[in-house]
Amino acid sequence: MKKNKKLLILVIGLVFLLTGCTKQFKAADGKVVQDETTKQALVENILCRPVELKKSYEKAIKEKKNDLDKLLEEGEISKKEYKEKTNNLLDLEELPVCTKMSIVEGGYESIWTSIFVKPLAWVIIQLGKLVKNYGLAIVLITILIKLVLFPLTYKSLKQSEAIKKAQPKLNKIEKKYAGKTDQESMMMKSNEMMAVYKEYKINPMSGCLTSFLQIPIFFAFYEALYRLPLLFEGKFLGLHMGMTPLAAAGQGDWYYLLLPIIVGLVTFFSFKMNKNQQANDQMKQMNMMFNIMVVMIFITSFSMSVAIIIYWVVNSLLGILQNLIVKKRSK
Secondary structure (H helix, E strand, O other): OHHHHHHHHHHHHHHHHHOOOOOEOEOOOOOEOEOOOOOOEOEOOOOOEOOOOHHHHHHHHHHHHHHHHHHHHOOOOOHHHHHHHHHOOOOHHHOOEHHHOOOOOOOOOOHHHHHHHHHHHHHHHHHHHHHOOHHHHHHHHHHHHHHHHHHHHHHHHHHHHHHHHHHHHHHHHHHHOOOOOOHHHHHHHHHHHHHHHHHOOOOOOHHHHHHHHHHHHHHHHHHHHHOOHHHHHOEEOOEEOOOOHHHHHHOOOHHHHHHHHHHHHHHHHHHHHHOOOOOOHHHHHHHHHHHHHHHHHHHHHHHOOHHHHHHHHHHHHHHHHHHHHHHHHHO
16 A cells, blocks of 8 residues: 555656646737637647648737837846847747658657657647548547556456445444544554455555546647647537637537536546545545546636547546446456
8 A cells, every 4th residue: 555655646746747838828918829719828839830820820929029129128128138038939930840740850858748748749640640630630549548558447447346345344444433533443443444455455545546647648648739739720520629618609609618518527427437435534535536626627628629628528438438347347
């Protein structure tokens, strides 16, 4: 159990240490620049050259340059700061055409970007060219990743089934020590519960590991997708992949609002099937955290691009399918 706790802490730490940063394009006044049509925030550190979004980028770059000129003229920034900021302005002509981008485009940036984000972005482009649709490419890559992680997922789901079988004994221990808070009782309770875990070959932390291990993969997808402008210029099942449900609804396309509902439902059922049903306080807190996450993801999905929603929904549906397979085999 201690070993798994250390592994869990390591995974969470790696997420924050290795995850790169999708830089939103900001004007000189610090406001995030959005595409006029999709209301999607423009990304400054894109990996390749935009086509349909080119005008939005050119306009944003020009306005930022004019704002910097004005700040220099008014003495708000020094010449050194002005030179540094103008030199760092995005140059679209230096970027490669998306469909011709290489896996090592732009040279080394960081461990996260060079080893995870760029190769993943390259795979998305190549598969998209092969199947003639980048939304379908996202679906296929999500399925592939799920298949690769299935052995780990299968082990975790079997642990959940074992916990359900051990639940009567665990509940009995909880009732036995209800209201007892002295150290000796707590130690005896812990020992008795560990004995049950050992009897049913249960590792209490394994149910959480799969969820946390998917976090780095989600962030890699998130960054790769947002740094590929061609994904926001295409369509999948008639939906503009760069559009957010809120922006689409604002333009009269109310059917886009079905997407957050779908996200909320698949996330709820995915989390529900992965919950441990233990009655102890630790698991109650964990289950409460999952419920809060469902609500947060539902709210956030209104401002997610369709491309990200595609990944999230497919990933969650596959998770539900894996759960059903394990439950059927265990019976």
